[in-house]
Amino acid sequence: NIMNNSICTLFDNILIDIHKFKSLHSYEGDKSSTGNKSLIDKIFKLCGFEKEYASIIANIIFQSDYGSLSTKAIRKILPRMKEGNEYSLACEYAGYRHSQRSLTKDELDNKVYKDHLDLLPRNSLRNPVVEKILNQMINVVNFVVDAYGKPDEIRIELARELKKSSKERKEMTMAINKTTADHEKYRQILQKEFGLTNVTRNDIIRYKLYLELKSNGYKTLYSNTYIPQEKLFSKEFDIEHIIPKTKLFDDSFSNKTLESRRVNIEKSNLTAYDYVLGVYDEKGINDYEIRIENLYKSGIISKAKRDKLMMKEVDIPSGFIERDLRDSQYIAKKAREILEELVRFVVPTTGTITDRLREDWQLIDVMQELNWEKYDKLGLTEIVKDKDGRQIRRIKDWTKRNDHRHHAMDALTVAFTKRSYIQYLNNLNAKSDKSGSIYAIEQKELYRDKHGKLRFNPPMPLDVFRAEAKRQLENTLISIKARNKVVTQNVNITKTKKTESGYRKKIQLTPRGQLHNETFYGAIKRYVTKLESVGSGFNVEQIALVANKRYREALLTRLAACGNDPKKAFTGKNSLEKNPLYLDELHTQQVPTKVKTVTLETVYTTRKDISSDLKIEKVIDRKVRSILKERLKKFGGDPKKAFSNLDANPIWLNKEKGISIKRVTITAVSKAEPLHAKRDHFGKYILDANGAKQPVDYVNTGNNHHVAIYRDEKGVLQERVVSFYEATASASVGLPVVDKEYRKSEGWTFLFSMKQNEYFVFPNEKNGFNPNEIDLMDPDNYALISPNLFRVQKIASKDYVFRHHLETTVEDRKELQNITWKRFQSLTNLDKLVKVRVNHIGQIVSVGEY
Known part of the structure; x- marks a missing residue:
């Protein structure tokens, strides 16, 4: 006292x-x-x-x-x-509220709550990712209200606390002030010395990255290429992500450097270190490491940048980064604010409390038990001993996060989390002096198990609770948003002197994704030789492609004699095996069953530096291809030795004239679309001999948007693959994205389309399950449907991959094919699938095309 x-x-x-x-x-x-x-x-x-x-x-x-x-x-x-x-x-x-959101009892009693939540307007939070997540939550809550009525109370799990200390805040403020001052100084330099009138943030970043290279003689870090000051802002050099954004979403300064555009393109999705390992010999790799260490030791680059420059792909962290955690904390806080507009009581809990209750209520192994049978049949289970010598059954390499339903199990646990549980654990953890209230909760809500450990009482008898939890999880269907929209309406605002307000507004359609890959390709025509069997496809046009003149004339004569019907001329009793086509009267020479055809095809090309990963067979020029093969042979077939350090050991095209080979033209993509037409230096189109525009700058149109399945006039299934580029072009002129009228005049019938993340129910011949024989919209059938419900993962021409709706990974393990994933490489049996739509709360709401 x-x-x-x-x-x-x-x-x-x-x-x-x-x-x-x-x-x-x-x-x-x-x-x-x-x-x-x-x-x-x-x-x-x-x-x-x-x-x-x-x-x-x-x-x-x-x-x-x-x-x-x-x-x-x-x-x-x-x-x-x-x-x-x-x-x-x-x-x-004292005249304060004890928290921003706290309301008095009278205020709570008089508050008017919404019947439904409103979606957040675009850019209202200035973080599109957070907006998207919260709008998904709003959609789910609104669907729950429509299906089951308005809840009395909502319980929400918040992210763990992560805040900056006083020292961190002070350091951050000082850093921000210094950066602001530096940026203003750089802005003036760029205006005066580089002649840039409108200096952007990217211009400043580019200049800062340039200054970072000063001690290295303004040479890039990967290829050690010199950057002349006058070319800093040219297209020859790019701001390059050290670890590609596809591997780690990090757009910070510590993940950027300057590099030549050709190296940037060649590096593609490799980390900086993996690229250097693949391109350079031992000396080149050692030189790179020395450059990085010198910059780090001299304090020019941060430890974070140094680590990224030395990081292999296998070392990229897969866990939560700090920014993600702070985003999660903000999302949870904002979610709570939004939900308090709907109901009076929004009770927060934490992941730590959920983990404790899940353990006390023996829910930890439920996910593994639900998946046990299918893995056990495939021999993917094992029995191990724990530290006490007990035998434990487990699925090899299993984690509950392999199954999307672990979120549902956590939600079930949170739903049964009483406020007294939260109070008890928070007070206990904080060692608060409230022993009386803790003791009262302990006596009412907890018990001691056979080992004397305190456990929370389950909501119902433990066996009943676990059985009911498993039953509910077996009936759970996972909802994943399909990529349906290809364009959205955006209001573009531009400055103008022609209007009173000084601004002009224009509604424009904006694509919802990347229209094409970044690389530009050239196009050339070249002859392609194939060896083809003579058969029913050998009509006049096909025979015209046969290389050998004598074979071509003999085939045309046979075809004409059979009324120009290739089926009669070259199949059945007239096939070349049964009825040979002789070229001379003595029957010593005949047309072979397989003949060479030559076609002139468009090939899309790109330029590539010679490196260890170069595929020599793709090189266009025959002479260069031959030289590269000889070089590889000289170094015992080792591409790393043959194609590295070319400055010291060049590959000569003409040694006498000093012409070496450093870059080659190779075949690239099989399909591309022209982005522009050829123009002269005045900007006028250069027309060909027929007066038509000449296409240039070909691009790969990237991912496919959908594949439409049809039945033709003969009852045979046909496909039409549509790229995102084509889908966007259709939508922008008001045409339907999925063409249900395609070749309808020829007797074709549209069946359904397949887009990424759309759902299909598959028949199962082993157990006799037929989706056409049950009511797919009846929730009582969800447990039967779940093992046979798959989503579209990826699509290409006659190659469709489906992933089971519960799977979180995309591994194509052979032993799990047709269980966790399926692959169709033909149209056969596709018409037996049934397309369904699953809404935000896991209900099947429509069957068939929608």
Whole structure:
């Protein structure tokens, strides 16, 4: 009590004069044996009590951090709390709310709650990812309200706390101020010395990256290529992501450097270090590592950048990065605010509490039990001994996160999380002096198991609870948003002097994805030779492609004699095996069953540096291809030795004239679309001999948007693969994205389309399951449907991959084919699939094309 009174006296004095507290808090020690004699004396004078207590107080360490209350607020609230009032009531007496969202009982009683939540407007949070996540939550909640009625209470799991300390905030503020000043200085340099009138943020980043290379002689880090100042802002050099964004979403300065465009294109989706390992010999790799270490040791690049420059793909972290965690914390906080507009009670809990309850209620192994049978049949299970010698059954390499339903299991646990559980665990963890309330909760809500450990009582008898949890999870269908929209309407605002407001607004359609890959390709015509069997496809046009003139004439004669019907001429009794086609009267020479055909095809090309990953057979020029093969042979077939360090050991095209081979033209993609037409230096189109525009700058149109399945006039299934580029072009002129009328005049019938993440129910011949024989929209059938419900993962021409709706990974393990994934490489049996639509809360709401 004496000690408590002493501390109260100390804080009373502190509140009277905050400067006294600052003098105590900022005390750094003295030259006495204890190092704090002067501090003890100060406390003694300030509080007027025994030095024995002053000595104890002097050893209390106050963490340097930001409090949630100002000194002014503390001065008002603390006296009310000393009178015996609880914190919330003391805040109210002092004229404060104890939290931003806290409402009085009267305010809660009179608050008008929404019937449905409104979607967040675009750019309202200035974070499109967060907006998308929260809007998905809003959609789910609104569907729940429509299906089951408005809930009385919503329980929400929040991300764990992660906040910046006082020191972090101070350092961050100083860094921001310095960066702002530096950027302004660079802006002026770029305007005066580089002649840039409109300096963008990217221009400044490019210049900063250029300065970073100063000690390396303004040479790039990967290829050691010199960057002349006059070419810094040219298209010859790119701002390059050290670790590609496809591998790690990191757009920070520490993940960027400057590199030549050709190297950037060649590097593609490799990390910087993996690229260097693949391109250079041992000396080149060593030189690269030395460059990086020198920059790091001299303080020019940060440790983060150095680590990324030395990181292989296998070392890329897969866990939560700090920014993700802070985003998650913000999302949870915002979600709670939104949900409080719908219902009176929104109760927050944490992942730690959910983990504890899941363990106490024996739900940890439920996901593995639900998946046991299918893995056990395939021999993918094992029995291991735990530390106590007990035998444990488990699926090899299993984690609950392999099954999307682990989210549903967590939600089930959160739904049964009482406020008293949260209060008990929070108070227990905080070692708060509320032993009375903790003890009361413990007596009511917890029990001791056979090992004497305290466990929370399950919501119902444990066996019943686990069985019901498994039944509900077996009936759970996973909802994944399909990529249906190809364009959205956006309002573009531009400055103009022609309107009164000074702005012009225009509604434009914006693609919802990347229209094409970044690489530009050239196009050439070349002859392609094939060996083809003579058969029913050999009509006049096909025979015209036969290379050998004598074979061609003989085939045409046979075809004409059979009324130009290739089926009659070259199949059945007239096939070349049964009825040979002789070229001379003595029957010593005949047309072979397989003949060479030659066609002139368009080939799309690109330029590539010679490196160890070069595929020589793709090189267009025959002479260059031959030289490269000889070079590879000379180095014993080792491409790393043959095609590295070409400056010191060049590959000569013409040694006498000093012409070496460093880059080659290779065949690239099989399909491309022209982006532009050829123009002269005045910008006018250059027409060909027929007066038509000449296409240039070909691009690969990237991912396919959908494949449409039809039945032709003969009853045979046919496909039409449509790229995202083509789908966008159709939508932009008001045409349907999926063409259901395609070749209808020829007797074709549209059946269905397949887009990524659309759902299909498959028949199962092993157990006799037929989706056409049950009501797919009846929730009582979901347990039967679930093992046979797959989503479209990826599509190409006559190559369709489906992933089971519960699977979170996309591994194509051969032993799991037709269980966790399926692959169709023909149209056969596709018409037996049934397309369904699954809504936001896992209900099948339509069957067939929608």
